[in-house]
Amino acid sequence: MSDLPPASALGAHLADYEQTRDWAIASLFRSFETFSEGTVIVDADTRVVWINARYADRFGFKDPADALGRPVEEVIPSSLLREVVRTGKPMLLDLMPTRGGSLVVTRLPLRDEAGLIVGAIGFALYDEVRSLSPLIAKVGRLNDELAAARESLAQARRAKYTFDNFVGSAPASEEVKRQAQRAATMDSPVLLLGETGTGKEVLAHAIHSASRRASKPLVTLNMAAIPEALLEAELFGAAAGAYTGADRKGRVGKFQLADGGTLFLDEIGDLPLALQAKLLRVLQDKEFEALGSNQVVRSDVRIIAATSARLLQQVETGAFRADLFYRLNVLSISLPPLRERSSDIAALCATVFAELAATEGGAVRRIDAGGIALLQGYDWPGNVRELRNVLERATMLSDHPVLGAAELLPLLRPGLPSPQRASAPNYADAMAGFEKQLLEDALAACNGRVIDAAARLGIGRATFYKKMVLHGLRVSANQEGRLLQGPLG
Numbered sequence: 001m002s003d004l005p006p007a008s009a010l011g012a013h014l015a016d017y018e019q020t021r022d023w024a025i026a027s028l029f030r031s032f033e034t035f036s037e038g039t040v041i042v043d044a045d046t047r048v049v050w051i052n053a054r055y056a057d058r059f060g061f062k063d064p065a066d067a068l069g070r071p072v073e074e075v076i077p078s079s080l081l082r083e084v085v086r087t088g089k090p091m092l093l094d095l096m097p098t099r100g101g102s103l104v105v106t107r108l109p110l111r112d113e114a115g116l117i118v119g120a121i122g123f124a125l126y127d128e129v130r131s132l133s134p135l136i137a138k139v140g141r142l143n144d145e146l147a148a149a150r151e152s153l154a155q156a157r158r159a160k161y162t163f164d165n166f167v168g169s170a171p172a173s174e175e176v177k178r179q180a181q182r183a184a185t186m187d188s189p190v191l192l193l194g195e196t197g198t199g200k201e202v203l204a205h206a207i208h209s210a211s212r213r214a215s216k217p218l219v220t221l222n223m224a225a226i227p228e229a230l231l232e233a234e235l236f237g238a239a240a241g242a243y244t245g246a247d248r249k250g251r252v253g254k255f256q257l258a259d260g261g262t263l264f265l266d267e268i269g270d271l272p273l274a275l276q277a278k279l280l281r282v283l284q285d286k287e288f289e290a291l292g293s294n295q296v297v298r299s300d301v302r303i304i305a306a307t308s309a310r311l312l313q314q315v316e317t318g319a320f321r322a323d324l325f326y327r328l329n330v331l332s333i334s335l336p337p338l339r340e341r342s343s344d345i346a347a348l349c350a351t352v353f354a355e356l357a358a359t360e361g362g363a364v365r366r367i368d369a370g371g372i373a374l375l376q377g378y379d380w381p382g383n384v385r386e387l388r389n390v391l392e393r394a395t396m397l398s399d400h401p402v403l404g405a406a407e408l409l410p411l412l413r414p415g416l417p418s419p420q421r422a423s424a425p426n427y428a429d430a431m432a433g434f435e436k437q438l439l440e441d442a443l444a445a446c447n448g449r450v451i452d453a454a455a456r457l458g459i460g461r462a463t464f465y466k467k468m469v470l471h472g473l474r475v476s477a478n479q480e481g482r483l484l485q486g487p488l489g
């Protein structure tokens with residue numbers, strides 16, 4: 001076979017189809033032979049009939065002639081040319097292990113004019129270690145990252161709390177735990193009702209982890225935290241193309257992610273009416289369609305819904321569907337506000353301090369009796385979440401191992417607007433002013449000691465503290481048990 005002619009003559013030669021093909025084949029072979037790591041040709045018995053010097057050398061044959069006539073595996077131990085000869089099928093790209101590292105190879109059958117297989121040819125295209133190692137390292141890294149991301153996602157979909165994390169032995173707390181433990185043995189929807197920060201999420205996790213679905217995902221969606229326009233896709237998923245922009249590939253909804261497990265729908269009262277209808281259908285039929293899709297998806301999910309709103313009132317005003325309310329309300333559990341279970345406060349403080357010491361280091365703090373009495377007298381509009389915040393701030397602001405009312409009182413928010421701030425005096429303001437004065441006088445008479453001042457007025461210490469918070473009176477941080485009077489600053 002001859003070389004390609006100069007470009008000027010190429011046009012004339014291209015007219016000769018057969019010859020042009022032969023040139024191309026010859027040129028291709030030379031290119032492979034020159035630039036590849038090696039070339040080998042075997043006959044119909046898979047004996048080596050040709051091998052280039054570089055390739056022979058790689059397999060320990062100083063003289064390529066020594067490799068000729070040998071079965072190919074004697075020369076290249078992991079060769080698959082025998083399979084190519086047997087099947088007649090090419091292997092266009094493969095990785096072949098050798099002692100010096102892997103090679104990227106191409107194997108092609110050789111046929112005669114009648115199409116019968118007369119042998120095979122193998123090219124080692126390049127040394128994988130040398131040429132592909134940056135790519136392979138990158139793929140390896142991406143694989144590791146993917147595994148880590150999957151693990152952290154799975155972690156995020158596992159329950160964080162069990163019943164042990166729900167602290168409280170007040171009768172109201174025990175009753176909540178009893179009801180929740182019963183709910184864990186069933187599979188019907190659960191509705192958790194309670195003010196913000198009362199532990200609805202803790203309880204939802206605990207119910208899931210004690211249920212038969214514990215080994216499956218627990219997926220959470222807060223209706224109040226997602227813009228209305230995105231909520232349907234978040235819940236039910238979206239077909240590819242249902243969206244423009246970032247979501248154009250489609251997305252899997254929480255119902256599908258929670259399949260087999262539990263879906264915790266927080267702030268269910270914020271679910272728009274149109275989606276309430278769709279949710280009701282899923283609860284009844286256990287199937288739904290993703291946004292922009294006709295395909296029916298089945299999902300076996302247990303719903304735990306929670307709300308801090310007055311759901312029944314929303315039903316009455318038409319903001320929440322009655323049928324959905326009754327479907328969700330099969331098992332409803334009302335979590336009491338912290339002010340109604342103030343006997344849990346000491347145990348909650350101990351738990352929070354133990355957790356803080358574990359995460360932040362340092363000694364486990366405690367609260368003295370006066371501090372506990374103060375906390376028990378406070379209203380806790382933010383419930384356990386607020387208690388936790390107050391304790392965290394107190395540990396940040398003070399180095400004392402034992403915290404008392406002096407450290408805690410400035411951190412509690414007054415429950416009523418200060419009487420002085422009212423624009424015109426009225427009966428309530430006058431009464432508040434009178435009460436404040438009374439407290440101040442009692443404190444002054446008892447040298448700032450709350451116990452004595454409370455006894456003097458004939459009220460309990462907790463009530464006294466509660467009123468101090470209301471009136472913005474505070475305790476001096478440097479006088480244990482003594483008080484400095486004045487508005488909260």
Ligand SMILES: Nc1ncnc2c1ncn2[C@@H]1O[C@H](COP(=O)(O)OP(=O)(O)OP(=O)(O)O)[C@@H](O)[C@H]1O
Nearest residue numbers: 165166167195196197198199200201202308384385
């Ligand atoms: N009984 C409890 N025992 C221990 N920690 C609790 C308890 N209840 C609440 N907490 C803690 O209080 C904080 C708020 O709890 P959680 O998020 O469960 O309240 P929530 O009722 O779901 O509030 P929201 O309605 O605002 O979502 C969390 O840090 C939680 O760990």
